[in-house]
Every structure is written in structure tokens, then in C-alpha cells.
Amino acid sequence: MEPGRYKSKSPGSAGLGLFVLLCSSLLLNALFFAHHFVWASPPVPRLGDDAAGGGLSWALQAAREAEAVAAVDCSGHGSVFLDGIVGDGEDGRPGCECNHCFAGPDCSVRTPNCTADAESGNPLFLEPYWMRHAAASAVVFSGWHRMSYATTGGGLQSVELERHIRRLHRAVGNAAVDDKHLVFATGSTQLSNALVYALSPEGNAVSSSPPASVVATAPYYAAYKMQVDMFDAREYRWAGTTATWDKNTSRNSTGDFIEFVTSPNNPDTALRKPVLGGSSAIVDHAYYWPHFSHIPEPADEDVMLFSASKLSGHAGSRFGWALIRDENVATRAAQYIKTSTLGGSRETQLRILKLVKVILSNLHGAEDIFAFGYDVMRSRWHRLNAVVSRSTRISLQKIPPGYCTYLKRIKEPSPAYAWVKCEWEEDRDCSEMLLEAGIISRSGVSNEAGSRYTRVGLLKTEDDFDVLLERVTDLVNAEKHGQARSSAM
Amino acid sequence: MEPGRYKSKSPGSAGLGLFVLLCSSLLLNALFFAHHFVWASPPVPRLGDDAAGGGLSWALQAAREAEAVAAVDCSGHGSVFLDGIVGDGEDGRPGCECNHCFAGPDCSVRTPNCTADAESGNPLFLEPYWMRHAAASAVVFSGWHRMSYATTGGGLQSVELERHIRRLHRAVGNAAVDDKHLVFATGSTQLSNALVYALSPEGNAVSSSPPASVVATAPYYAAYKMQVDMFDAREYRWAGTTATWDKNTSRNSTGDFIEFVTSPNNPDTALRKPVLGGSSAIVDHAYYWPHFSHIPEPADEDVMLFSASKLSGHAGSRFGWALIRDENVATRAAQYIKTSTLGGSRETQLRILKLVKVILSNLHGAEDIFAFGYDVMRSRWHRLNAVVSRSTRISLQKIPPGYCTYLKRIKEPSPAYAWVKCEWEEDRDCSEMLLEAGIISRSGVSNEAGSRYTRVGLLKTEDDFDVLLERVTDLVNAEKHGQARSSAM
Numbered sequence: 001m002e003p004g005r006y007k008s009k010s011p012g013s014a015g016l017g018l019f020v021l022l023c024s025s026l027l028l029n030a031l032f033f034a035h036h037f038v039w040a041s042p043p044v045p046r047l048g049d050d051a052a053g054g055g056l057s058w059a060l061q062a063a064r065e066a067e068a069v070a071a072v073d074c075s076g077h078g079s080v081f082l083d084g085i086v087g088d089g090e091d092g093r094p095g096c097e098c099n100h101c102f103a104g105p106d107c108s109v110r111t112p113n114c115t116a117d118a119e120s121g122n123p124l125f126l127e128p129y130w131m132r133h134a135a136a137s138a139v140v141f142s143g144w145h146r147m148s149y150a151t152t153g154g155g156l157q158s159v160e161l162e163r164h165i166r167r168l169h170r171a172v173g174n175a176a177v178d179d180k181h182l183v184f185a186t187g188s189t190q191l192s193n194a195l196v197y198a199l200s201p202e203g204n205a206v207s208s209s210p211p212a213s214v215v216a217t218a219p220y221y222a223a224y225k226m227q228v229d230m231f232d233a234r235e236y237r238w239a240g241t242t243a244t245w246d247k248n249t250s251r252n253s254t255g256d257f258i259e260f261v262t263s264p265n266n267p268d269t270a271l272r273k274p275v276l277g278g279s280s281a282i283v284d285h286a287y288y289w290p291h292f293s294h295i296p297e298p299a300d301e302d303v304m305l306f307s308a309s310k311l312s313g314h315a316g317s318r319f320g321w322a323l324i325r326d327e328n329v330a331t332r333a334a335q336y337i338k339t340s341t342l343g344g345s346r347e348t349q350l351r352i353l354k355l356v357k358v359i360l361s362n363l364h365g366a367e368d369i370f371a372f373g374y375d376v377m378r379s380r381w382h383r384l385n386a387v388v389s390r391s392t393r394i395s396l397q398k399i400p401p402g403y404c405t406y407l408k409r410i411k412e413p414s415p416a417y418a419w420v421k422c423e424w425e426e427d428r429d430c431s432e433m434l435l436e437a438g439i440i441s442r443s444g445v446s447n448e449a450g451s452r453y454t455r456v457g458l459l460k461t462e463d464d465f466d467v468l469l470e471r472v473t474d475l476v477n478a479e480k481h482g483q484a485r486s487s488a489m
Numbered sequence: 490m491e492p493g494r495y496k497s498k499s500p501g502s503a504g505l506g507l508f509v510l511l512c513s514s515l516l517l518n519a520l521f522f523a524h525h526f527v528w529a530s531p532p533v534p535r536l537g538d539d540a541a542g543g544g545l546s547w548a549l550q551a552a553r554e555a556e557a558v559a560a561v562d563c564s565g566h567g568s569v570f571l572d573g574i575v576g577d578g579e580d581g582r583p584g585c586e587c588n589h590c591f592a593g594p595d596c597s598v599r600t601p602n603c604t605a606d607a608e609s610g611n612p613l614f615l616e617p618y619w620m621r622h623a624a625a626s627a628v629v630f631s632g633w634h635r636m637s638y639a640t641t642g643g644g645l646q647s648v649e650l651e652r653h654i655r656r657l658h659r660a661v662g663n664a665a666v667d668d669k670h671l672v673f674a675t676g677s678t679q680l681s682n683a684l685v686y687a688l689s690p691e692g693n694a695v696s697s698s699p700p701a702s703v704v705a706t707a708p709y710y711a712a713y714k715m716q717v718d719m720f721d722a723r724e725y726r727w728a729g730t731t732a733t734w735d736k737n738t739s740r741n742s743t744g745d746f747i748e749f750v751t752s753p754n755n756p757d758t759a760l761r762k763p764v765l766g767g768s769s770a771i772v773d774h775a776y777y778w779p780h781f782s783h784i785p786e787p788a789d790e791d792v793m794l795f796s797a798s799k800l801s802g803h804a805g806s807r808f809g810w811a812l813i814r815d816e817n818v819a820t821r822a823a824q825y826i827k828t829s830t831l832g833g834s835r836e837t838q839l840r841i842l843k844l845v846k847v848i849l850s851n852l853h854g855a856e857d858i859f860a861f862g863y864d865v866m867r868s869r870w871h872r873l874n875a876v877v878s879r880s881t882r883i884s885l886q887k888i889p890p891g892y893c894t895y896l897k898r899i900k901e902p903s904p905a906y907a908w909v910k911c912e913w914e915e916d917r918d919c920s921e922m923l924l925e926a927g928i929i930s931r932s933g934v935s936n937e938a939g940s941r942y943t944r945v946g947l948l949k950t951e952d953d954f955d956v957l958l959e960r961v962t963d964l965v966n967a968e969k970h971g972q973a974r975s976s977a978m
Contacts, residue, residue: 056545056549056552056553056556057556057623057624058556058559058623058624058627059551059552059553059555059556059624059627059629060545060552060624061624061625061627062548062552062624062627062628062629063545063548063549063551063552063629064545064548065629066548066628066629066630066631067545067546067547067548067629070547070631079633081634081635081641081839082628082629082634082839083635083640083641083647083649083650083838083839083842084641084649085641085642085648085649086649094649097641120638122637122638122639123636124636124637126636127633127636130631130632130633130636131632131633133632134546134547134631134632134633135546135547135548135549135550135551136550136632137631137632138547138548138550138551138629138630138631138632139551139555139571139629139630140548140551140552140554140555140556140571140627140628140629140630141555141627141628141629141630141840142555142559142619142623142626142627143619143620143622143623143625143626143627143843143844143847144568144616144619144620144623145570145571146570146572146805146806147612147613147615147616147619147802147803147804147805147806148611148613148804148805149609149611149798149804149805150611150805151572151805152570152572152573152574152586153574158572159574160572160573160574160575160583161572186675186807186830186833186834187830187831189828189829189830189831190829190830193829197719223828226828227828227829230686230824230825230828231720231722231828231829232722232723232724233720233721233722233723234721234722234723235721309638313636314636315636315637315638316635316636316637316638316639316640316834316835317635317636317834317835317836318675318830318831318832318833318834318835319834335719336719339678339712339715339716339719339720340675340678340679340682340716340720340829341675341676341678341679341807341830342676342678342807343807344675344807344834345675345805345806345807345808345833345834345836345837346805346806346807347805347806347834347836347837347840348834348836348837349572350570350571350572351630351836353572354632355632358632
């Protein structure tokens with residue numbers, strides 16, 4: 001279609017010629033009309049007429065790269081990432097990274113007899129939420145974004161992110177923030193050691209006072225002990241479980257205690273309070289969000305920690321924060337972070353800010369992240385229970401329902417982990433028994449809970465959960481058909 | 490203009506009516522034609538017909554936000570950032586963050602009698618480079634980018650970034666990488682403690698062997714001592730300067746030594762080698778890039794560290810890496826990073842990958858970052874020297890020229906810091922004297938070099954350097970006019 005040749009024709013006499021010309025012109029009108037108002041529909045914004053007055057310039061190339069990578073088809077069983085491996089001699093684009101138990105260039109091939117990997121607490125159950133909120137959650141980094149050591153006001157922490165985290169806690173009602181200092185860290189991992197340092201006796205390197213004793217109640221999150229043992233400073237040492245020290249009258253003579261409390265607990269998901277009176281407690285509330293737990297009231301301990309990993313699912317961002325009542329403790333924790341890493345990545349702070357904004361703008365609406373996460377996790381727990389309830393061999397922790405002040409109703413259980421107990425006498429090593437049944441779990445030995453328990457992670461991808469449920473079903477079915485001892489042992 | 494009403498008209502008889510209709514239709518065609526082919530020119534890419542086959546969708550909003558923020562005018566004396574503070578009752582957009590000595594909503598007001606802040610090593614001299622490479626260096630993060638703890642292959646480090654860092658070292662020729670392991674960290678700050686840990690005697694917590702002695706040659710980077718003192722583990726302790734131990738025959742009986750070597754040195758910018766024979770050395774090559782130093786040969790020590798801060802200027806990203814020959818040392822360093830923070834932010838890894846790609850693609854070209862950085866820093870050093878050479882009161886370190894294998898010529902000095910010595914008897918506290926002259930510097934006391942020396946940072950913004958040069962010029966002029974003792978003391 002060349003519009004030009006119609007125009008080059010001069011009108012002839014009235015009559016047929018004129019009529020043909022009119023028809024042609026009207027047809028052309030119709031075509032232009034259709035092209036302009038119909039083909040372009042729905043009216044996507046044109047580069048060049050956006051509200052800012054100028055079209056996209058420097059951000060265009062990066063936006064195209066990101067969308068091109070995101071558009072690669074991985075059959076719903078994998079993802080492509082901008083920093084994925086680029087193979088030699090290919091098109092220079094990274095390939096699909098397949099979910100566990102899937103393979104092939106487009107992740108369409110299911111691996112036969114695949115072992116379910118439920119060892120970690122990788123929070124990928126929220127990935128679909130962020131895919132649904134792609135436009136709102138995307139962030140563009142200019143090459144010159146926050147090159148400086150200092151952020152707004154000269155500190156290491158984004159002031160806007162601080163504000164939004166406080167807003168989030170107020171809106172969710174899971175922590176009292178008004179009388180707390182806020183300290184950011186590279187994940188709650190870095191934070192837990194910073195807090196141990198901050199609560200240890202000051203200036204101990206030169207004094208001769210005994211080191212603080214760091215303790216937790218079994219079953220506890222093993223990373224606490226691992227970290228304290230590795231970073232064994234002169235101010236603190238790992239001192240075992242609270243059971244050793246509870247009601248122990250010699251406690252006061254052995255120096256200060258620092259008690260790790262995880263609530264909901266990792267691995268057994270129970271809500272917990274400090275056990276040792278009169279000691280400092282670091283209360284890890286990483287899982288105290290409505291997708292995992294009911295929220296009876298705002299937590300208000302002196303030292304609390306939270307993480308992006310279990311809030312939004314961004315474990316790879318390594319972002320955690322502490323709420324600390326005492327100014328001196330907060331200053332010491334911040335000093336630790338500064339000396340350890342000069343603060344966390346500023347890229348992460350901007351990205352988390354964007355994610356928290358999306359979460360805040362959807363609270364209590366149809367796209368509430370907690371409602372979404374709760375639905376996924378409740379459904380998984382329900383399906384797992386339906387299978388395990390037929391078993392005499394393995395059992396799961398009992399979780400009482402509770403009224404959630406955020407959801408404004410009694411909440412069904414939706415835990416991050418199944419805390420599996422092996423009930424049969426001969427299954428002394430529960431993790432080993434599950435492994436033989438094709439399920440990788442984390443043995444309760446590392447939690448000082450003994451080998452009869454093992455932790456099974458429920459918060460990975462739907463693919464991971466499906467494979468897990470298959471393996472558990474096989475295990476329970478084998479037991480029913482009397483094949484347990486031969487096939488699973 | 491409503492195209493619809495032309496179409497609703499049915500043609501009447503031949504003659505005037507038909508002719509009017511035809512003219513209208515032709516006019517309409519012409520308008521459509523002009524709109525389609527002329528108004529839209531120059532042909533900006535339309536959403537919907539880019540090369541990838543699909544138009545921008547989810548990345549558009551974020552791209553617009555980033556460009557709108559970047560377009561705010563801060564008079565060339567400040568920047569706006571996406572996570573800058575949003576004031577109450579404003580348009581919801583963050584405002585300008587002004588360079589030191591500038592103020593006002595658009596940073597156009599020069600602060601009178603402003604003190605030059607040359608205390609830090611904030612590498613903002615490279616900010617203009619990234620503004621010039623805006624399109625190539627921008628990165629778009631989807632909301633679901635790398636949520637997992639694990640990256641490609643299950644580790645914590647981007648495989649593509651590892652490859653590109655190795656490529657960069659090979660291309661620049663500043664480090665031998667082929668027989669080295671690569672360990673990422675949250676800045677070289679985290680790395681330096683990880684390496685002290687990795688080189689300390691293993692399993693010392695249970696054994697009774699003496700802790701490793703950590704030492705450095707004065708003047709040294711004070712953060713090493715600060716960190717070792719704060720994280721005073723049972724495996725290592727700060728043991729002062731190498732001068733105490735060099736040729737000290739009792740050295741072997743006091744346990745292992747770990748020597749920090751910084752080359753080029755911070756603060757005095759001299760190239761250095763380890764001093765204590767037979768001990769482990771951590772060689773900090775953060776400044777061993779052609780913008781600061783000539784590169785006589787690829788560094789090839791057993792344990793070396795580098796950082797994005799002094800390569801690309803991205804101090805806020807907190808990204809450093811170590812090159813380690815021995816596998817066991819690398820494994821222990823990686824274990825430290827894992828236990829401390831579960832690896833660094835994955836956002837940072839993607840962004841640094843993009844930046845390294847831009848650097849690589851411009852090496853030896855007109856837009857070489859090292860040529861750019863060298864020009865800036867050489868010019869600053871030249872201007873500062875021209876002023877200080879007129880002074881009897883202060884002097885700067887002498888830097889011998891050297892052949893740079895990367896630039897393929899003799900390189901003039903372009904150091905990151907001026908190591909200022911106060912020559913007059915009465916100026917015992919050089920940092921204090923400079924402060925009275927309106928210059929904030931970092932006293933040599935922290936480097937165990939004594940108060941007669943002080944470090945002046947040269948790598949901040951051009952605004953910072955301009956103010957610094959003004960203050961130094963005032964100081965030297967006052968001295969020339971015989972006012973020094975009264976005005977500057």
C-alpha cells in the first residue's frame with residue numbers, strides 16, 4: 001500500500017472517474033483510521049509522548065535487554081537471568097536455569113526418579129507474586145546510582161527505606177517500631193553476629209571479665225552456633241542450650257548470657273518467648289509475617305531482627321534489619337556493620353525500597369502479598385498433612401490455629417517448614433530414612449533435637465513442592481502396602 | 490477532527506457534493522499521511538516493533554521513573570537518586586542531593602567560606618564517566634531477579650561475573666589470574682577480615698597454639714587494625730608494625746604472622762612488597778589500576794584483593810574480590826563469607842557485571858575508563874603540585890614516574906591521595922593545621938605515621954577538588970605574604 005500514488009492522481013471529470021477516486025480515497029481513510037485507532041489498540045504509550053515530555057533514552061537499551069531475557073520460554077519450570085551463563089558460540093544470551101527435577105534447553109524435560117530437595121529455606125514460593133507485579137516491582141539502575149560511600153544525609157542507610165520499613169511494620173502490626181532504632185545489614189546472617197557483638201560486654205579485649213555465654217533453646221537454628229563458633233571473639237562464646245542454664249544457680253557467676261530466640265521458631269515453627277530471665281535476648285522474627293504465622297500482637301522485644309528473605313522472598317538480596325530499643329546497643333551493632341562491610345549494598349537498598357512500596361500499596365487488597373503467600377503455604381501444609389495423616393511412620397508438628405490481627409480472622413497453619421518426626425523404632429536417623437525415600441531434608445542433629453527429627457522445607461517453588469509431595473506419597477503408600485521395611489530402609 | 494463523521498456521509502450525486510467530499514477525503518488522507526510519516530519523524534522505535542519482536546511492557550514504568558529522576562536539574566553540583574528523600578507535601582519525587590559546598594533546591598548556591606572535605610577516599614571522580622556511558626551501563630532488575638540463595642550452578646557467586654573479572658585482569662595486565670581462586674565479598678572491607686581468618690591457624694579455638702600476629706608497615710591503612718581489634722578472635726590479634734618484628738629473632742617463637750601489604754599504599758601511594766619473609770601476606774591491590782598507578786607487571790602474590798570502589802568508582806556497591814592461589818585458603822575465606830553474610834548481594838553482582846562489560850568494551854579506545862581516570866587524577870595532582878611547590882610549610886610525597894605496561898608509556902603521577910607533611914617546626918599536628926586552614930584531612934596518627942603527616946583525598950568530585958585547591962592556594966598564599974603564623978595557626 002503506497003498512499004503516495006493516490007495523491008499523485010489528479011481528479012478527472014465528474015462521474016465514474018471521480019467516484020472511483022472517491023471510493024479509493026475513502027478506503028484509504030478507513031485503512032488509516034483502522035491503523036491509527038484499531039491496530040494500535042490497546043493504546044500503548046509511544047516513546048516520545050510520555051508524561052515527562054521526553055521519550056526513553058538511556059534506559060531503553062537496558063529495558064529491552066531485561067524484557068528480552070524475561071521473555072525466553074523455560075516451560076514454566078525455570079528462569080533466565082540477566083547474569084546467567086552465556087554459552088560459547090551461542091547467540092550471546094543466557095540460557096534457562098531449570099528448577100530442580102527439570103532439564104533441557106527449555107526446562108521441559110522432567111528428570112526421572114528425581115530426589116526432592118527440601119533441605120533449604122529458599123523462599124521461591126513468592127516468585128510468582130513478583131512476576132504478577134512485574135511493572136510495579138522493576139527497578140532501573142543508572143550507571144552512576146549511589147556510587148558514594150555515603151547515602152542521603154551522609155550515612156550508610158537509605159532514609160526512605162527506613163521510613164518504608166517502619167510504615168510496613170505499623171501497617172502489618174507485627175512489630176512496635178516507634179521507640180526503636182533501625183540497623184540494616186547484609187542479611188539477618190550478618191545481623192545476628194552484629195547483635196551478639198553489640199550485647200557482649202564492652203571493651204572485653206582489654207579487661208579480664210568472662211565472655212558472654214550465647215545460648216538457645218533446642219531445637220534452634222544451627223547457624224547461630226556455627227557463626228559464634230567461627231567468629232569466636234574474646235567477648236563471647238557458644239554455651240549450649242538454655243536447658244543447661246535454666247534455673248542453674250551458678251549462672252550469675254559465669255558472666256552475661258545472650259539468648260537467641262526464634263519466633264516462629266526455625267525449625268519447628270512454634271511461637272517462642274525468651275526462657276532465661278534477666279539476660280539479653282536476640283529475638284529473630286524472620287518468620288513473623290502473616291504468610292507463615294498468625295500475628296497475635298506487635299512484637300516488642302528490646303532486640304528484634306527481620307529479613308527480606310522471608311518477607312518478600314528475596315533471599316539473594318541479602319538484606320536484614322534489626323529493631324533495637326537501646327541506643328548504645330544500636331550504635332554498637334551499626335559500628336560492627338560498618339567495620340565489617342561499611343554497610344550493605346546500596347543497590348539492594350534501592351531494590352528493597354521498591355519491593356516494600358509494592359507490598360505496602362497492595363496491603364488488604366486483592367493482590368496482598370501476605371494473602372497470596374498464606375494461600376500458597378496453607379495449601380501446601382494442607383496437602384502434606386492429608387498424606388502424612390495416613391502414616392504411622394512419620395508425623396508432623398501440631399500447629400494450633402490462632403487469631404491473626406492482620407488478616408482479622410483465625411488463621412489456619414501455613415508454616416515454612418515441616419518438622420518431621422520418625423515414629424518407628426528402627427528409623428533412628430530420620431533424615432537418612434527420608435533420603436532413602438528420595439527426600440533431602442536437614443537433620444535435627446544440627447538443631448540439638450536429635451536424629452529422630454528432620455526439617456523439610458516447604459517454601460521453594462511449586463515444582464519443588466510437587467516432587468516432595470510425590471516422594472512423601474510414595475513413602476506413605478509403601479508403608480500402607482506393607483513394603484516399607486524392604487523398599488524404604 | 491473526527492474521522493468518523495466523514496465515513497457516515499453517503500455520497501450524493503456527481504458534481505459539487507462529490508467533489509467536496511473527495512477533497513475532504515483527500516485532505517484527511519494527507520493529514521493521516523503527515524501524522525504517520527512526518528510527525529513521527531525522526532523514527533523513534535515504536536513499542537511493538539523493536540528488534541526483539543515485542544515492545545516494552547513491564548520495564549517501561551521503571552525506565553521512565555529512572556529517566557525522570559535523572560533529568561532533574563541540579564546545576565551540575567548535585568544528583569537526584571531514585572531512593573532520595575521524598576519531602577512531605579511535594580510532588581512525590583526525590584530532590585537534589587548537593588555536592589559538598591553547594592546548597593539550594595537545585596544546588597546552585599555556593600556555600601560561603603566552605604571547608605574542603607578531603608577526609609575520605611570516595612571515588613566520585615568517575616561519576617562523569619558513567620554519565621557519559623548511561624545507556625551501556627544501565628541495568629534493569631525485574632522483581633523476580635535472583636530471589637534464590639543460590640545463583641547459577643548452586644553457588645553464591647555469579648559465574649559470568651567471575652569470567653569477566655578474569656578477563657579484565659588479563660586485559661589490563663595487573664594481576665595473574667590463571668592459577669587463582671576467586672572469592673567475592675561485600676567490599677574489600679569484609680574480605681580483609683575473611684583473609685585474616687583464612688590465613689590464621691586452623692581449629693585454634695580448641696588448640697592452645699598462640700594466635701597469629703597481624704602486622705603492617707607504617708604508614709598503613711588504619712581499617713586493618715580497627716577491624717582486627719574489633720573482631721579479636723582467638724586465632725589472631727593485632728601485633729603492631731612490621732618494624733617491630735623485622736629481623737627480630739624471637740619472631741618464630743611467637744606464632745604465625747599475617748602481613749598486610751597495600752600496593753599502591755594507602756595513604757602514601759608507594760608501591761610496596763611484603764617485608765617479613767616467611768609469613769603470610771594479604772596484598773591489597775585496590776589501587777593497582779592504571780588510573781592511579783603505573784602497572785610494571787601483573788601482580789602475582791598468593792593472596793591479593795581488589796575492589797569495585799577503586800576500579801569503577803562504585804564504593805556504595807560494596808563489592809570486592811580476592812585472588813587466592815591456595816585452594817584451602819580460598820575455601821576458608823569463602824566459608825567465612827558464607828557464615829558472615831551468606832555471600833554478597835546478588836543485585837550488586839549483576840550491576841558490577843554490567844559495569845565490567847562496559848569497561849572491557851572500551852579498553853584502549855577513546856572511552857577507556859583508565860585513560861579517563863588517569864587524565865582526571867593526573868590533572869588534579871599537577872594542579873595541586875603547582876600550588877604546593879611554592880610552599881615551605883607543606884610538602885607532598887614524591888612519586889617516581891614509571892613505565893605502564895597497560896598505557897604503553899611512562900606514566901605521570903596520578904595518585905588517589907596526597908600524603909601531606911608539615912615542614913614547619915611548630916606545625917606538629919598537621920591535620921589540625923589544615924583544619925584551621927579549612928581543609929578536613931585524615932591524620933597520620935591513625936596510620937602510625939605520626940601527626941606531622943596527614944592524608945588528603947583527591948578522588949572525590951570536581952567540586953570537592955576545586956574547593957580543596959582554593960583552600961590550599963589560600964594557605965600557601967598566606968604563607969608567601971608572611972601571614973601564615975597569624976592567620977593559619
